[in-house]
Amino acid sequence: MTKMQILAKSILTVLGIHGLVIAYGYYPGHYVSKGTALPVLTEVLSLSAFTVLAASVVYFLVFKNTRLSQKIAGPGQVLDPADARVWLVKSLRISLLFTGLMLLVGSMQDLVKILKVFLLIRPAVSDIIAFKSIPRILRLSYPQWYRNIYGFLKVLLAIYLICGAPHLVRWQVRHTATADSNTKPESIPDSVNTTSQGKTNE
Amino acid sequence: MNRIHSFAKVALVAIGIFFALRIAPQLLTVFMIVQIRPSVMSFWVAGAWAVALCLCIVILLYVFVYKREQLAKRIAGEDDLNKQDSQMHWLPVAFRLVCIAGGLYGLYLVLFQVPYFIIQYISYTHSQLTTVYGQWITERVLSLLIVLAIAIYLLCGAPHFVRWHVKKTLEQCKKQSEINR
Numbered sequence: 001m002t003k004m005q006i007l008a009k010s011i012l013t014v015l016g017i018h019g020l021v022i023a024y025g026y027y028p029g030h031y032v033s034k035g036t037a038l039p040v041l042t043e044v045l046s047l048s049a050f051t052v053l054a055a056s057v058v059y060f061l062v063f064k065n066t067r068l069s070q071k072i073a074g075p076g077q078v079l080d081p082a083d084a085r086v087w088l089v090k091s092l093r094i095s096l097l098f099t100g101l102m103l104l105v106g107s108m109q110d111l112v113k114i115l116k117v118f119l120l121i122r123p124a125v126s127d128i129i130a131f132k133s134i135p136r137i138l139r140l141s142y143p144q145w146y147r148n149i150y151g152f153l154k155v156l157l158a159i160y161l162i163c164g165a166p167h168l169v170r171w172q173v174r175h176t177a178t179a180d181s182n183t184k185p186e187s188i189p190d191s192v193n194t195t196s197q198g199k200t201n202e
Numbered sequence: 203m204n205r206i207h208s209f210a211k212v213a214l215v216a217i218g219i220f221f222a223l224r225i226a227p228q229l230l231t232v233f234m235i236v237q238i239r240p241s242v243m244s245f246w247v248a249g250a251w252a253v254a255l256c257l258c259i260v261i262l263l264y265v266f267v268y269k270r271e272q273l274a275k276r277i278a279g280e281d282d283l284n285k286q287d288s289q290m291h292w293l294p295v296a297f298r299l300v301c302i303a304g305g306l307y308g309l310y311l312v313l314f315q316v317p318y319f320i321i322q323y324i325s326y327t328h329s330q331l332t333t334v335y336g337q338w339i340t341e342r343v344l345s346l347l348i349v350l351a352i353a354i355y356l357l358c359g360a361p362h363f364v365r366w367h368v369k370k371t372l373e374q375c376k377k378q379s380e381i382n383r
Contacts, residue, residue, distance in 0.1 A: 085378040093371050101304030108345040
C-alpha cells in the first residue's frame with residue numbers, strides 16, 4: 001500500500017461517517033408522511049429504504065474502500081507492511097479526530113439536552129409511578145423523538161471519534177492488511193523510482 | 203525550515219482564509235437586525251455587531267496569513283526546525299492543526315448564532331423572553347458558552363488533549379508493529 005492510498009482510505013472513511021450523519025440529519029421521512037392515509041407504514045418504508053441506501057454508501061466508503069482508494073491514489077512507491085500499518089493508524093486517527101471535533105462542536109445543543117434529561121429523569125419516573133401518567137418531557141411527536149434520538153447518537157459518535165475510535169482503527173488496519181495480502185497492488189517499477197529520485201536530488 | 207514547518211504554514215493560511223470567507227457573509231445579518239425593528243437601539247446593536255465581525259475577520263487574517271511564520275514556528279517547535287522530519291515530530295503538529303481547525307469551526311458556529319439571538323431579543327417582548335422563549339434561549343446560550351470554551355481551548359493548541367492523543371496513537375502504532383513481527 002502506498003502513502004497516497006492510505007491517505008485516500010482515511011479520507012473515504014471520514015467521508016462515509018460524515019455523510020451518514022449528514023444524511024440522517026436531513027432525513028425527510030417525517031415530512032413525507034404528513035397528510036397521508038398510512039403515515040406509520042409510509043414512515044417505516046421510507047426509513048427502511050433510506051437506511052438501505054445509507055448503509056450501502058457507508059459499506060463502500062468505510063468498510064470496502066481498499067479498491068476505491070487504490071483507484072483514486074493510483075500507483076506509487078509501496079511501503080513495508082509494518083510501515084503501512086503505522087501510517088494507516090496515524091492518518092485514520094487524525095482524520096477521525098477532525099470529524100469527531102466537527103460533530104461534537106455542531107451538536108452541542110444535543111449534549112445540553114442530554115444533560116437536561118439526566119436532571120429531569122428522576123421527577124419524570126416519579127410522575128409515572130405515582131400518577132400513572134406520561135410526563136410532559138416524554139410527550140413528544142414523532143419528528144421530536146427522531147431529532148432527539150438522532151442527536152443522542154450523534155453525540156455518542158462524536159465522543160467515540162474524539163477518543164480516536166480505537167476499535168474502528170484496529171478493524172480497518174486488520175482488514176487492510178488482509179486485503180493487501182490478497183490483492184497485489186499496482187506499484188511503480190524500481191527503475192522509475194530511482195530515476196525520479198535522482199532527478200529530484202539534482 | 204523543514205517540510206513540517208512548510209506544511210504547517212500552508213495549512214494555517216488555508217484554515218485562516220477558509221474561516222474568514224465563512225464569517226464574511228455574516229455581515230449581511232447586520233441589515234436584517236436593522237430591518238426587523240428599525241430603531242436607534244437596533245441601529246447601534248447592528249453597528250457594534252458589524253464592527254465585531256470586521257475585527258474578527260481582520261484578526262483571523264492577520265494571525266493566520268500575515269503572522270503565519272511565527273504561528274507555524276509555535277506549532278512545529280522552533281528548536282526542531284533544523285532536524286530531519288520524523289514521524290514522532292509531525293504527529294503532534296498534525297493533531298495541533300486539527301485542533302485549531304476545530305476551534306475555529308466552534309468560533310464560527312458561535313458567531314453564526316449571535317445575530318440570531320440579537321434578532322430574537324429585539325423581536326420579542328420582555329414577558330415573551332422570560333416565559334415562552336426563556337428556557338429555550340437559556341439552553342441555546344448555555345450550549346454556545348460550552349462551544350466557546352471548547353473553541354478557545356482548541357485554538358490554544360489543546361496541549362493536554364494533543365499529548366494524550368499522541369501517546370495513545372504511538373501506543374497503538376507500537377502494538378501494530380508488534381503484530382507485524
